[in-house]
Amino acid sequence: MFVQLFVVLLVLNVFTYEAVAQVDEQPCKDQLQTKYCESAKSKGLCNGPKTAGLMKRRCAKTCEYCKA
Template identity: 55%
Template sequence: MLVQLLAVLLILNVFTHGIVTGANKPCKDELQSSICEKVKNHGQCSDPKTIEAMKRKCAKTCEFCK
């Protein structure tokens, strides 16, 4: 299951690579909160391999908002 989740995040990363997060963008998760909670519980918010995707897709859950 974790491998499938990582595959989904990798695919999302490929499709959203060129999108830049704006400074005034509201703090929210782009994915469903249940998905963000699962990846957070698996340590993906701080994993160097997935952190950039998590900043874009699960900013609120992973506490990346300032």
């Protein structure tokens, strides 16, 4: 029973690690059109407490969230 649980957790760990690695390796780009990202940035949405997470995913380049 414990061996089966260990194997399941090990497999889940491998897939989770691969998914995170793929996200980190994505090129720095906006998922939305530039005009929308620039408009949102001008309204201060890149750093807003309720919108920063969404902006980081959708407008990473425009909001300057990309790694150097």
